[in-house]
Amino acid sequence: MNIKSNILFRIYLIGAFCCLFGIAVLGKVYQIQNDKVHNWKQLADSLTTNVFDIPAERGNIYSADDKLLATSVPYFELHIDFASKAMKDEIFKSNVDSLAYYMWKNFNQNSIEEYKRQLIKARKQKKRYFALCDKADYTLLKEIKQWPLFREGKFKGGLIVETHQERKNPFGFLAKRTIGLIRENAQDIGLEEAADSLLSGVEGKLLKQKIAGGEWIPLKSTGQIEPKNGYDIITTIDLGLQDIAETTLQEKLTEYQAEFGCAVLMEVKTGAIKAIANLGKTKDENYDEIYNYALGLSNEPGSVFKAAGYLALFDDGFITPLDSINTNHASAVFGGQPLTDDGHNTQYTFLTPGKALAISSNVAIAKWINKFYAQDKQKYYNKLEQFGLTSTTKIDLKGEASPMIRKPEKWSGMSLAWMAHGYEVKFTPLQILAFYNAIANGGTRVKPYLVQQVLDNGTVIRNYKPQVNKVKICKPQAAQWAKELMLRVVEDLNGTGRGIYTSHYRIAGKTGTAKMSFGNTGYTNKNLSSFVGFFPADDPMYSCIVVVGGPQGMLTTGGAVSAPIFRIMADKIITSNIKSNKAINKDSTIAEQPMPIIMASTDAIKNINKKLHIKFDLKEDWDFAMLKTDSTNKRTISQVDFNKKTVPSVKGLLLDDAIYLLENVGLKVVFSGKGKVINQSISAGMPINKGSLIQLYLN
DSSP, X not given: OHHHHHHHHHHHHHHHHHHHHHHHHHHHHHIIIIISHHHHHHHHHHTOEEEEEEOOOOOOEEOTTSOEEEEEEXXXXXXXXXXXXXXXXXXXXXXXXXXXXXXXXXXXXXXXXXXXXXXXXXXXXXXXXXXXXXXXXXXXXXXXXXXXXXXXXXXXXXXXXXEEEEEEOTTTTTTHHHHOBOOSSSOOBHHHHHTHHHXXXXXXXXXXXXXXGGOEEEOOOTTXXXXXXXXXXXXXXXXXXXXXXXXXXXXXXXXXXXXXXXXXXXXXXXXXXXXXXXEEEOTTSOEXXXXXXXXXXXXXXXXXXXXXXXXXXXXXXXXXXTOOEEOTTTEEEETXXXXXXXXXXXXXXXXXXXXXXXXXXXXXXXXXXXXXXXXXXXXXXXHHHHTTTTSOOOOSSSOOOOOEEOOGGGOOTTHHHHHHTTOSEEBOHHHHHHHHHHHHTTTOOBXXXXXXXXXXXXXXXXXXXXXXXXXXXSOXXXXXXXXXXXXXXXXXXXXXXGGGOOSXXXXXXXXXXXXXXXXXXXXXXXXXXXXXXXXXXXXXXXXXXXXXXXXXXXXXSIIIIIHHHHHHHHHHHHHHOXXXXXXXXXXXXXXXXXXXXXXXXXXXHHHHHHHHTOOOOOOTTOSEEEEXXXXXXXXXXXXXXXXXXXXXXXXXXXXXXXXXXXXXXXXXXXXXXXXXXXXXXXXXXXXXXXXXXXXXXXX
């Protein structure tokens, strides 16, 4: 019995011991999980490390004239390590008051007392990553290193410096959209995006340790990999020319209160983009580079596209500049739809290509294109393809919109006529400019480009040469004829671009006015006004396009809005470029050059006198006059009297001038041959019978 009791006692004793041990274990577990969780978490964090990327220094972007367009500016994120073993209490206590004062003086976000309270609290908690300043520049960093506590040295002062980069454009909005932006929460744009593989460099590697609060601090490591900085790129942009384009465009957009505008200047021989300005109206009614209209705006171009039709007709041998077509006083029907010249040009019956383009006749180009391509629409499409108009320019920027030209099988009965004067097709301003540049270049098409060199620490490692199409887009003669037509737009007394005529150099180009349209919403009542051309036309250096969207005012056509911007830019560029100006003692003036026969109103003759400083024996009571130069280079002027009842002489005149004169006295004109008038069926001086037919003979 005693043995049994003794055994039970031992069993109970062991059981009680086990229970007490279990309770002790559970208590310890509870203590670990609750009482010391912060300490254990700190220990776990101190053992957590990871490898982080070190961003490479991004390369710079320069202009062709060696101006810095974009660069990476360093800024510094500053923290204090209050757990640094080298920071003794006496060092901290002797500096905390002064440090709080410096923080108040420079940051001024709290009082001196509050800054001191925060510093003391952080020291007691042994904070490893106390935030001091999130964005200090280099000057401020140098000052902070001399502040109380931090002047004690890196370890005793506990200052942690992390370097970051910020992209800056030293010249503000100049070419900002083309240079581009680096954006954290959106896609990069411009050259920053297109040349990112060159600019970005190669990231390095850095070991960091996680500390309390989830912060990471750098660790010294022999295995750290230094980053390789990005390459620098040299662009084709000339900052002086860019400033001319940008400031001229901004001034005129403000004057017209337009919605947006763009201007692109390109070197004719090479395709180098020397200036590209894109300005849109902001919410505060100012203008900024908010969108790259030159590349992204795809709209029906209007009359600037007529040059493509004439170039096709010339290149295929269908017409020459001496041919003419009956426009029926600016009225025709195509596919059951009427086409007119917007109420003007009704005074003309027959028009040559030069006069038709000068006065921007829709009917003339539509009738010519329809006449020669209606039976072979594919031939016309192939011609546009040959001109490079069915493809993008492939410029070294992203975001270029594709041209829109439907295939011939989808054309309606009116498509050819409407395409001829710039509708049912869509292009960007840069695509239109590249086509005109090829005409200026004698039919040779070059690819527009923006990057010309890549540098590694000042050493050129890559050169980008102009890319020239080996096959011309047209015969040289066709390009020359097209160029002569565009000269008349500016130099003809009735030309739509006559307002920008200058005696100092020649401009060849074309005005354009089209209704703006967006997607499937149809046309708006706002105009897209354009002028595209090249200068000086006798030996073209630059081609340029100016497009203005939604100008306001009485006149919103390309000739009234965009052409003057072109002229102002061209004047400034010509006067600033010594290569384009001949010495005055080595070249005769325009006033001494042979002059063609000019027939015009008295006011127009006076305007010529004013511009060229030529003296004429002009009578005030004349309504119209004819100015011509004889074989001895002597200029004579005679009256052209529309008021008399006799037939005037038109011998020696071009066809369109002769038709203009005869139709204004009531005669109907038919003709044969090409060139100038050599004879007329009704002799000069004969009485006029209104509506009579007069035959002109040309040679």
